[in-house]
Structures are given as structure tokens and as C-alpha cells.
Amino acid sequence: MSEVRIAAESRTTFGKGAARKIRRADKVPAVLYGHGIEPKHLTLPGHEVLLALRTPNVLIRLQGDGVDELALPKGVQRDPIKGFVEHVDLLLVKRGEKVTVEIPVTTVGDVNSEGILDLQMTSVAVEAEATHIPTGVEVDVEGLEVGTAITAGELKLPQGATLTADPEAVILQVSAKPTEAPEEEAAEGEVAEAATEGESAEAAE
Secondary structure: OOEEEEEOEEOOOOOHHHHHHHHHOOEEEEEEEOOOOOOEEEEEEHHHHHHHOOOOOOEEEEEEOOEEEEEEEEEEEEOOOOOOEEEEEEEEEOOOOEEEEEEEEEEEOOOOOOEEEEEOOOEEEEEEEOOOOOOOEEEEOOOOOOOOEEEHHHOOOOOOOEEOOOOOOEEEEEEEOOOOOHHHHHHHHHHHHHHHHHHHHHHHO
């Protein structure tokens, strides 16, 4: 995984008022923590942070103002309406160390025509080297029959990744397509019967 370089400024003002002022300048308040260090309060460029966070588990190189560290986003607060980033918690990481992250689960192929796919988990927890975090895991569902289930322990994880989620957790299963409800079938039958009776009455006239 490549690094995204983002300029960082030290932050010495705190509270809601200070945070609002930072956001008005199109910047994002952030906190860097981990490895037993005192948390570092930072200010980051808002647009660059927004772009970086489009990549799951993006590795960020923070540089500037006495900071030169690698970090992973571990908590992101967004505006519930406009979607812009309001605050970021960043975990300090070192090359070679293992970290636990959630990676996306995606599917390829189509299940049997008689079934529908029920993806119960869209991500799964794995342990991987901090600078080689996989972008996700694919599951081939081509032709899977109704009743088939795939658990976390059955996933073919990318090289270097180790499962930390419950191996018995169901990732996906194939369910039977819903059939027409008996009540609906009965109602349709009554409508058809009424129509037939109406046609018979008209013919009798």
C-alpha cells in the first residue's frame, strides 16, 4: 500500500469554538496517538484528508511542524448532512509492526438462478503488517446453490493477512428467492373468479 503524504500543523487551541474556526478555514482537527506517546493535536488540510479517506485503511505520512510519522485513521467523524470530515483520530504505526484492521469483503460472480445472495458482513477483521494492509478480500459466489453459507474461516485472505474475526461468523449465504404469499395468490384467484362470473353474466344478457 502506498503512502499518502499530508502536511500537518501542531494545534494548541481546543474546544468546540477552536474546532469550528479550523473547519471554517477548510482544515480538519486531528489527534495522533499510539506507542505510548503523548497524544499530538494536529490540524490537517481538509480536502487532502477527504481524498485520502476514500481509500480504506489508507496509510498517511504526516509531515511538517516537527512531525514525521506514519499513521492509520482509526476514527473519523463526519458532518451527518454535508459529509465533510469534522475530526480524525490517527494511530501511530511503525514499519514491520502488525495492526488489526477491517478490510472490505466483495463478491464476484452470480449465485444459482434459484437463489439470492445475502451478504451479512461487508468487512472482516484481519491482522497485517502496517505498511502492507490488503485492500480487501474477494469471494467467488459463481453458481452457489441455495443453502450455501461461507464463514470467515473459509475466506481466502491475501498473503500476509491473518484472520482475527470469529472464524465461525457467517460472511454470506444463499437464500431461496421469495415465493408469492398464499394470501396474494388467493386474492388474485378471487379477482379472476369475479371477472369470469362478470363475463358469464354479460354473455347471458
